[in-house]
Amino acid sequence: MPKLQIILGNRNYSSWSLRPWLVLKHIGLDFDEIIVPLFEGDFKEELLKHSPSGKVPVLKTGDQEIWDSLAICEYLNEQNPEAHLWPKDSEARAIARSVSYEMHSGFFNIRNDMPMNIRRTIDGFEPSGLCQEEISRIIEIWTSCRQRFGQAGPFLFGSFSIADAMFAPVVARFRSYGIEVKGVAADYMQAVWTLSSMEEWATAAASEEWVIEAVEL
Incomplete structure (x- = not known):
């Protein structure tokens, strides 16, 4: 898997950013972070550089972009089946x-x-x-x-x-x-x-x- 990069909003407020970040940490993957402060300056334009939705979070892997918290978690589950991110039963x-x-x-x-x-x-x-x-x-x-x-x-x-x-x-x-x-x-x-x-x-x-x-x- 190429080096991962996740685009996050402010940690204090961005509940959607927290979710896949916890999954990345749980798996123990190496990844970089970019934080785009929400409602600061031209934040929307900055987000659109990373994702067509203009929202956080976004996971970037090589040339691929995955947005939406649950979609990112599902992608990480598929790529890391040994992590058992869903119950086995x-x-x-x-x-x-x-x-x-x-x-x-x-x-x-x-x-x-x-x-x-x-x-x-x-x-x-x-x-x-x-x-x-x-x-x-x-x-x-x-x-x-x-x-x-x-x-x-x-x-x-x-x-x-x-x-x-x-x-x-x-x-x-x-x-x-x-x-x-x-x-x-x-x-x-x-x-x-x-x-x-x-x-x-x-x-x-x-x-x-x-x-x-x-x-x-």
Whole structure:
């Protein structure tokens, strides 16, 4: 495989960038990073140099460009089958894909009301009714997956998978906004948050100087 390069947004805010970055780190691949600060200067023009979508993340491998977080994760899974980025068991694998795609295509109220902001702790946050429904659904997913498939390790399906990468930004959001999580779901959050790669990302996010004012309100 040619040397990989991933184009990322600000670590503090870009939940979509975090997902495939965690997968790259988990596999242990050698890759370069380019960070394009979102909403800074001519960021859109800069992104269009790397991807036709004009969005992050983008994985570049040789002359090929792969964009969209889940598409990048699927590509990495195909290229690195020994990493077992989806569960080996067919039932677990089907559920892992289902919850990952549910995360990818839904939870719009959480995205809008609780944008990722790793540097910040928000006191007294009260989710709307629709946002609370989505929070409850995520906790239900985490609890069900851990109880059904998590016996072999601390993650949703035991060992780390694409599903964990997809939900990692939600872990960051729940911490920032003080969402109460109990039981096996709380244990799962701790397992994700204390991943060495997650800690590396959060440390780098804390040192960034870029600020997106709309997310800080």
